[in-house]
Structure formats: C-alpha cells, structure tokens
Amino acid sequence: MGNVIEVRGVSKAYGGVIANKDIDLNVADGKITGLIGPNGSGKTTLFNSIVGFHPIDGGSIRFDDQEISTMRVQQIARLGLLRTFQQTRIYGKMNCVQNMLISIPHRKHRFLDMFGHSTAADREKADSLLEFVGLYGKRMLPAGDLSFGQQKLLEFAMALMNEPKVLLLDEPTAGINPTLINGLIDRLKRANTDFGITLLVIEHNMRVIMNMADTVYCLAHGEILASGAPEAVQNDQRVIDAYLGAH
Amino acid sequence: MIATNTNERLLQIAVLAFGLIAPFLFPAYIQQIALLWIMILFALTWDTMGGQMGYNSLGNIFFFGAGMYICAVVQIIVGGYDVGEYTAAFGAIKVDITDTQYFTGLFIGLAAAAVGCVFLSIILGFFFFGLRGPYFAIGTLGIALAAGELIGAWRWVGGGSGISLPLYPGSDIFPGSADEEGLFFYFLCMASAVATFLFFRWLYKTRFGLALNAIRDDEEKAEGMGIHTMRYKTVAWACSSFFLGISGGLHGNIVHFIEPLEVAFPTITFGIFMVAMSLLGGKGTLWGPILGAVLFHVIKEVTWTHLLGWQWVALGLIIIVNVVYFQQGIVGWLMERFPERFGIRVETDATAQGKGGAD
Missing domain, CATH: 1.10.8 (Helicase, Ruva Protein; domain 3)
Known part of the structure; x- marks a missing residue:
C-alpha cells in the first residue's frame, strides 16, 4: 500500500508565529491516520495547508502523486480530498x-450539469x-x-x-455527547472499511484515536514530535511531556 | 410542498387572469399595471442574487439602464439613422421609419439588450465576485452610479440630454382599441415578467437552486465541497441581467425619452425598490418577491395619488417596519408560522418506517 498523501517539509507562518515548521507526514492509502497534539500545536493549520485553504510558505504536498500545494480549495476537493470543519459548517x-x-x-x-435535476x-x-x-x-x-x-x-x-478518496476530519467527536461517541467511532470506522475512504483525523479524545488509528502523528509547537503505532506514540515520554506542559 | 401545489396553480391562474383582463377593465391604468409587471420582474431578478444566493446587489439597476440604452441604439440603427447624428439633433430630427423598421428594430433591440447585459454581467462578475457581503453591495452600487455619470458624458448616445425614441406607429394588432401602444407594451411587459417567473421557478428546482442556496448559507463550505461557485455566481447574475436588460428596453419605449440619471439608472428609486420589494415579500422565496412587488407598487401609487407629499414617508415607513420587525418578509413569516404547510416537519419513528425513497 502506498501513501495517498505525502507532506514533505511544509512550513507555514502567520506573521512571526510559526504554525507549522518542516512537517513530514504520510497518509497510507486505505488506512486511518491520527493527528494529535496540544491546543495551538498547528494541527488545523496543517489541515488548511493540505486542502489548499491558504498558500504554504515552503515544502511540497502530494495527493495521489500529484502536487497540490499550489491548487485552490475547489480543485483539490474535486480531486477527492475533502475536509470537515472543527466548527461544524x-x-x-x-x-x-x-x-x-x-x-x-x-x-x-460539466457546464450543463448545473441545470440538471x-x-x-x-x-x-x-x-x-x-x-x-x-x-x-x-x-x-x-x-x-x-x-x-x-x-x-x-x-x-x-x-x-x-x-471522497480521503477525508480529513477536524475533531469529529468534539462537542458530541459522550454516549454517542461510540456510535460515531463505529460509523467512522465503517466509512473506512465499507466505503473505502482513507481518513486523516485530528482528535483530542485519546480513547477515540487509540481505538481507530493505524498510525498516529503527534504535533507540538508546530513540529512533528513523534509518529508511529498508537501505543508507541501514547507512551512516548516526549508526547506525555508536551500534553502535560513539561516543555 | 405537495399540499401547496394546487394552491400555487390557482394562484398562477388568478394572476394570469388578472393580467389578461386588467388592461381592458382599467384602461386608464394600463401604464401603471405595465409598470407593476416590470416591478415584479425587478423583484424576481433581484431575489436571485440577494435572496437565493445571498449577494446583495445594489447595482442590478445597472442592467436595466444598460438594456435601455442598447435597445435604443439598436432601434435607431435599424431605423436607418446614424446614432451620433440622431442624438445630436435632440429629438428635433424628423424620424421617418416604416412600421417594419420599427418592429424589427424593437425586437432586435430587446434581444440585443438581453444578450448585451449577459455579457456585461459576465465581465462585471469577474471583477466583483471577489467581494463579499457589504463590500459587494457597495461595489455594485458604484457600478450603477458610475454608469449614470459615464453615459451622461458620452455624446454619441446623447450624453445628459438623452435620446428620444422612435414613436410607435399605427398598427392593427388590437383593432378598435383606443390605446394600441399602451396595450402592445403592456403585454410585452407582462410576457417578460411571466417568462422571468417561469424561468426562475424552473431554475430553482434544478441543482442550480440548491447550489445558489449553498453559496448563500456558507460559501466557504461550498468551495470546500468542490462546488464550482464562481460558475454558479456568474450564471446567476447573467440570468438576472438577461431579464433586466429586456425590462430596460421596454421601459425606455414606454416613456419614449431616456436619459441617464432619472430614467435609465434610477439608483435611489427603482434600484432601491427592487431590494425593498423582495425584502417585504420575503427574500429567498419564489412568491415573496411577487407579493412584495404588488404590495409595494400599490402602496406607492396610492400614496402618490392620495397622500402627495407623504409618499416617501410612507415608503420609508414600510422599509423600516420591514427591516426592524419582520426581516423574513411576509412569505418568510408565513413559513415560520406554519412550517408544516411548507414541508418542514419531523417524522416520528412510525412514519419514518414507511421509508420508500419516494421523495
């Protein structure tokens, strides 16, 4: 299985604030990839960069072996790379x-499809x-x-x-009643298995991400801190420090 | 929606019947009722932009004026005159054209007005659809104001002195009628308003309607879902301008004399009326703008006749009450009051079980 999304050396700064610095990330085709990290670590910025919401400062983003970092949101969406929003839209x-x-x-x-029923x-x-x-x-x-x-x-x-081929989910369980979360996890998994959609998921809820993801990336201060199997990342001392503020 | 279908059909028949009988029943009011059809066209075309798509254009009146001028110029050319000479004579020229020239000129002129306005809207859309919200409103207002001033400085089309249009020849379309010209243009106005209604009624039922509403509700989301937003916006404005161009051509011929500021680009009267009418009736609905246009026009004419001096106060009051107390407009208020009549309902488990994918 190859990678459907390959992010290489992507950086993005807002004025003097460096939101993403030299990010490398792979999303394996047909799998569920998790993206975790404390608030303000640059997860949503990375999502926005991937879907073309804003131009990136440097690096390359490839989707299906096609460079998409210079494309616009609609073009990327039509290629089959879609995102949901943290604040539901x-x-x-x-x-x-x-x-x-x-x-x-x-x-x-096509043009005339606009007028179709x-x-x-x-x-x-x-x-x-x-x-x-x-x-x-x-x-x-x-x-x-x-x-x-x-x-x-x-x-x-x-x-x-x-x-879509790939769906980027920005905190799918945030604000959802805890009793409904299990149902949602189940549906996300079924989207992956039954509909064959590759998922890249930002999530704060550890239980959710550990339950779902095949690979997890942890961002902190705009950089990739750790990546690998969920258990390995969860037990990584640097990740624990980042979450508990030992930096 | 199913329940309202027969009602809608009845409403359509009633409006159509009124339109066909009214000029014979109230011959003194032909021009007023003709103007009412133009108002309905105004409200419907504005609502496509402001109501359905959420782009509050204050410059739609530009296409009315542009259509009026395009139509006039074509009429003069088909009449066999040089436009520069014709306008330079300030109406003192002896206009001598045949009936055939008049009618060909008029219909080619109306067609050219419609097509010309479509082109203009595509060009303007390219520049102005980058603006959102209030910026789009003010930007388009600028188009209409600037157009009035520019035309006023353009000698070839008569500048500020305007153009007197060729006069309607005698013909036998309505034998025995005292006001043949009035009837002729009345039915053209009615036909264009009905065509506008039928066109948008169809358009809103296609995917196009959904896309317009999606752009209104959240354009960024629509982009994120891959909708060709620019394409939809451009085509929507083009459709709107197509009919506005025709209405301009007709109105110019009804008043016989056109000039840029008061007749062709009346930003603060017709330009604002189209917005006010849509808001009054309920923007974003099909029948709202029509209802709004009828009410607004009737109130306007009645106050003009019986409360002269207070007419602007009355119109201002309607707009204020509308904007402050019921922004959703009359049809919007009805939808809130009786949601089930408009198909807004929750299905209980029992009814949901009979899911057959029927609708």
Missing part, C-alpha cells in the same frame, strides 16, 4: 436532504446516508435547527455523499 437554511443533494461529487460536472439515485443515496448517521427522521428540517452534534453528523454524511 452546514448549509443552515436548507433542509438535510438538500444539504445532501448538493454535496454530490462535482468532479465530473437530482437523480433518483442521488435521492436514494442521500436518504440512506441520512439513515446511516441517524438523521432520517429529521431530514426535512432546516439543517440550522439541528443540535451541534446532529450538525456534525450531517456534515459527516455530506462528506460521504461526495465520495
């Missing part, structure tokens, strides 16, 4: 079904994915009326609707 005034229907993959879209297959898929995340009963409600946790599930379903 859905289309608030549209109902759940509409949110799903507009999230179909746009990579094959949603197909029966799209509708069926939207319904089944809403069922998958447990929102089927609320599918006619405006997405903005859902609770935060439900919006998160909807955003996840929208991402699946898009049939």
Whole structure:
C-alpha cells in the first residue's frame, strides 16, 4: 500500500508565529491516520495547508502523486480530498436532504450539469446516508435547527455523499455527547472499511484515536514530535511531556 | 410542498387572469399595471442574487439602464439613422421609419439588450465576485452610479440630454382599441415578467437552486465541497441581467425619452425598490418577491395619488417596519408560522418506517 498523501517539509507562518515548521507526514492509502497534539500545536493549520485553504510558505504536498500545494480549495476537493470543519459548517437554511443533494461529487460536472435535476439515485443515496448517521427522521428540517452534534453528523454524511478518496476530519467527536461517541467511532470506522475512504483525523479524545488509528502523528509547537503505532506514540515520554506542559 | 401545489396553480391562474383582463377593465391604468409587471420582474431578478444566493446587489439597476440604452441604439440603427447624428439633433430630427423598421428594430433591440447585459454581467462578475457581503453591495452600487455619470458624458448616445425614441406607429394588432401602444407594451411587459417567473421557478428546482442556496448559507463550505461557485455566481447574475436588460428596453419605449440619471439608472428609486420589494415579500422565496412587488407598487401609487407629499414617508415607513420587525418578509413569516404547510416537519419513528425513497 502506498501513501495517498505525502507532506514533505511544509512550513507555514502567520506573521512571526510559526504554525507549522518542516512537517513530514504520510497518509497510507486505505488506512486511518491520527493527528494529535496540544491546543495551538498547528494541527488545523496543517489541515488548511493540505486542502489548499491558504498558500504554504515552503515544502511540497502530494495527493495521489500529484502536487497540490499550489491548487485552490475547489480543485483539490474535486480531486477527492475533502475536509470537515472543527466548527461544524452546514448549509443552515436548507433542509438535510438538500444539504445532501448538493454535496454530490462535482468532479465530473460539466457546464450543463448545473441545470440538471437530482437523480433518483442521488435521492436514494442521500436518504440512506441520512439513515446511516441517524438523521432520517429529521431530514426535512432546516439543517440550522439541528443540535451541534446532529450538525456534525450531517456534515459527516455530506462528506460521504461526495465520495471522497480521503477525508480529513477536524475533531469529529468534539462537542458530541459522550454516549454517542461510540456510535460515531463505529460509523467512522465503517466509512473506512465499507466505503473505502482513507481518513486523516485530528482528535483530542485519546480513547477515540487509540481505538481507530493505524498510525498516529503527534504535533507540538508546530513540529512533528513523534509518529508511529498508537501505543508507541501514547507512551512516548516526549508526547506525555508536551500534553502535560513539561516543555 | 405537495399540499401547496394546487394552491400555487390557482394562484398562477388568478394572476394570469388578472393580467389578461386588467388592461381592458382599467384602461386608464394600463401604464401603471405595465409598470407593476416590470416591478415584479425587478423583484424576481433581484431575489436571485440577494435572496437565493445571498449577494446583495445594489447595482442590478445597472442592467436595466444598460438594456435601455442598447435597445435604443439598436432601434435607431435599424431605423436607418446614424446614432451620433440622431442624438445630436435632440429629438428635433424628423424620424421617418416604416412600421417594419420599427418592429424589427424593437425586437432586435430587446434581444440585443438581453444578450448585451449577459455579457456585461459576465465581465462585471469577474471583477466583483471577489467581494463579499457589504463590500459587494457597495461595489455594485458604484457600478450603477458610475454608469449614470459615464453615459451622461458620452455624446454619441446623447450624453445628459438623452435620446428620444422612435414613436410607435399605427398598427392593427388590437383593432378598435383606443390605446394600441399602451396595450402592445403592456403585454410585452407582462410576457417578460411571466417568462422571468417561469424561468426562475424552473431554475430553482434544478441543482442550480440548491447550489445558489449553498453559496448563500456558507460559501466557504461550498468551495470546500468542490462546488464550482464562481460558475454558479456568474450564471446567476447573467440570468438576472438577461431579464433586466429586456425590462430596460421596454421601459425606455414606454416613456419614449431616456436619459441617464432619472430614467435609465434610477439608483435611489427603482434600484432601491427592487431590494425593498423582495425584502417585504420575503427574500429567498419564489412568491415573496411577487407579493412584495404588488404590495409595494400599490402602496406607492396610492400614496402618490392620495397622500402627495407623504409618499416617501410612507415608503420609508414600510422599509423600516420591514427591516426592524419582520426581516423574513411576509412569505418568510408565513413559513415560520406554519412550517408544516411548507414541508418542514419531523417524522416520528412510525412514519419514518414507511421509508420508500419516494421523495
């Protein structure tokens, strides 16, 4: 199995604040890769760099053997590399079904497809994915009326609707009722196994990440501190120090 | 939505019937009702941008004026005159064109106005869609204001002195009618408003409608999901300008004389009315702008006639009450009050079990 994303020597600074410095990271095809690190360690910045949300200062990012560090967000998304947001983002005034229907993959879209109608297959898929995340009963409600946790599930379903190759999840369990977290972990894993989507997950909840990830990277102060199997990273003294503030 | 389908059909028939009968029933008000159709077109085209897509354009009136001028210039050319000479004569020229020239000129002019405005919107969109929120609103307002001043300085199209349009010839389209010209343009206005309605009604039911709403709700998210946002925005503005161009061409011919500031680019009257009408009726809905246009226009005309001197106060009051107390507009308020009538509902487990993928 090769790497679907290869990040090499990526740096990003905001003015004088160095958010990412010389980051190397691989996301193995078909696997779940975790990204952990204390608050402000540069995880979300790295996500933003990968999806083209802002230009990087140096280094290279390759997706499927294609350099994407100079591409724009939409182009990258159409290649099949998608992200969800830490602060959930859905289309608030549209109902759940509409949110799903507009999230179909746009990579094959030609000009006239803009004026096409949603197909029966799209509708069926939207319904089944809403069922998958447990929102089927609320599918006619405006997405903005859902609770935060439900919006998160909807955003996840929208991402699946898009049939990405790789999905970058920014803290999927943050703000979700602890009793629902197990269900969510199960769904994330099924997205990986059943739908074949490679995942790169930022997560603060150690239990979640240890349970899911095949490989874990730990960021601290904008640099990769440790990487490897979850247990190895979890027990790494430097990682423990970083989290407990021994720096 | 299913429940409202028959109601909507009835509403459509009622509006259509009114439109067809009104000019014969109230012959004195033909021009007013013709203007009402143009107002409906204004509100519908503005709502595509401001309501459905969330780009509050204060410059949509630009396409109205541009269409008016394009149409006038084409009419003069088809009439066999040199535009520079024609306008330099300030209407003192003896206009002598045949009926065929008049009607070909008019229809080619309207088509050119529509297509010309589409081109203009694509060019403007390229520069202005980089602006978001209030910056887009102010930027587009600048387009309309600048256009008025620029045309005012352009001799070839008559500058500030404007253009007197070729007069409507006698014809036998409506035999025996006292106001043939009024009827002719009335039905053109009605047809263009109905066409606008039918077009956007169709458009909002396609994927295009969903994409516009997605851009309105969260454009960054839409980009992140790979939606061709720029393409959608450009086409939306182009559709809007297409119809606005036609309305401008028609309006110019109804008033016979066009000039840049008051007639072609009336930013603070028509330019603001289109926004106010959409907001009053309920932006982002199909029928809201129409309802808003009817109410606004009727109130405007009634106060103009019976409360002269207070008409601006009355309009200002409507806008203030609308913006402060019910921003969602009339149809928006109805949707909040009776969500189930509009298909907004939670399904209990019992009903959800009958899931057949029917809708």
